[in-house]
Amino acid sequence: MINKSKSWEEFLENMKSIDYEIKFGKHIAFRHKDKQRFTRAKTIGEDYTEEKIKERIDLAIKNKSNPIKKRVGNIIDISTNEKAQSSKGYEVWARKHNIKTMADSIIKLREQGINSITQLDDLIKKSADDRQDLLDKIKKIETEMKSLSQDMENINTINKYREIYKYHKKNPDDKQFAEEYYSELSVYKIAAKEILENYTKLPKIKEILTKLDKLQEKKNTLMQEYSLNKEQFSDLVQYRKNYENYYGKEVER
Template sequence: MAITKVHPITATLNKALEYIQNPNKTDKKLLVSGYACTPTVALFQFNQVKQTAEKKNGILAEHLIQSFAPGEVDYETAHKIGIELADRILKGRFQYVIATHIDRGNIHNHIIWNSVSFKDHKKYHSSPNSYYFIRRTSDIICAENGLSVIEIPKDKGKSHYEHLLDKKGQSWKTKLRQTIDYCILKSRSWDEFLMLMDKEKYEIKYGKYISFRAEGQERFTRSKTLGDHYTEESIRKRIAGESVGLSSKEPDIRHSLVIDIENNIKAMQSKGYANWAKVFNLKLVAETVNYLSENNISDISTLDTKISELSDKLYDKKERSKTNEKRIKFLEEQIKDIDVYRKTKPVVEGVPKHFGKEKYRHEHEAEFILYAAAERSVKKTFGDKKLPLIKELRAEQKKLRTEANKLWSDIKDERQQLDELKNMKRNIEIFLGSDDCPSHKRQSKRTEELE
């Protein structure tokens, strides 16, 4: 899942570009890329387009932040998704710089693009429709890459703004869910539940569907709009200690974990839930054993070996992929520098020999700056050697990208297999009371204390 935010830059574009390219945030700039510009001199190249188009005033650039859910995506995939998003929404018309920040709990992309198109010199127009298009495109790309997306159907009428508030725990519906959950735990009957809701200062309206309204809230909220667990029928079942929408589902061994009934608060508070959890655990362990048997895993030591081998394979592939990405990044910089060097060299060498030198330099100041930066880079890389052809570099880059895509596809599949195997091992250890299991250690500690 990725949350997107867009805002215009009307001043200090240089500081914004400098901030997003911070080496401490971008793995020493490994996770910085540019389109139709070189990130280090993007400000000059943005301004050059504006100068040519005679559109220097107003909004200087647009700044998009694409933030991913913690632990859902790796650095390289996040960067790749950001580039794809920028390419789809800008359609090759605007220069942009993208930087992936990895210094915080959640990985996020910063994309800054020029407000003026270098192709037709038209300005980018931001509107609610353009933002919805960005958000929709981001969701599509996330889904294509196997990431979760924000789904609204179960919570009818929830706006994207409300979803953001919901994530922060600030919306009316979030607070209502929390209050209902609290009152269910304290209630022994439906009438007691209604009395507690009234004490929490919620006005109750009866009809075809029960509705609640908090102090300061304009409209009533039907409980059924909060989700399947908050219909009147579900609330009554939860008060009685019955399971809601769980007993009919078969356990999914790939993602499910054995419930630690002894230390589960809900199981302590609800006998019905505790009974359901016991049955769930038995089904889950049976499914786990069947799966292991079908895959010729006869004991814990074999399972440990499989986990170790798969972990080693994943590590090797990640290292190879990282090496590939570095080489692809290096080739991209080479291609840009050689292209800029060859295009600006005739301009620099075209300085008049006698009169008008200063005027010429002033008129072509941007080209001189770009040439100097490109020359330093190519001299550092190639020295006095002949510069390679760009088509040869692109051919190598294409080959590496094909290999990198194959590696990441394998990594994604094998990571899922590894998670499944680890879940199975944990389930068996909890169910059998292994010494390595945290719940078993807690039980042993309590036994020692009693003795």
């Protein structure tokens, strides 16, 4: 969690360290030691109010603690790249780019304990299997959630037409009533039949909602894992392509 007060205090200390005096009031103001007057931060622009400054400080700290992951670079096949064939300058740049990209790829693989192309292929297969397993689990949860949603709809139907069904049950000879409420009685019977297939007694809506919430939490967690796995798989495949392009095709030769 970001310590907002601390980050704000550090900002103020930094301003003082570069010879700015700070005045607090309705609006915060700053004055450099070489200037006679204070300048309200707000007069510089709406983005320089005390609140906006604090927001930017907090955002900067948050971004620093959660840096954007650098994507895996692509090896350029110089032998087939039209730009490399027509421009000597681009070819030189592409060779340097390939060396750096391949070096970065090897370093990243070493960090994951991968020291051979065989290990990389094994990890790609495992990542693909893990992703399919996650996808199967997500689909299973979605199926369960769909079933629970249908249960909830059936419960609402039963509650809505219960009195009509109870009257019909007590008065089976009332043909006029049965004809008048034929649709309601039909959907009630269908809903009741489906509920009895899954439950020994009519569940409460609250119970269904609790189960749905728990399943949604599980799905969210699995979706995050799936997203990370998908990204990892994409990186591993790109490392493999880089290896093929750099060593297999010998584009640097």
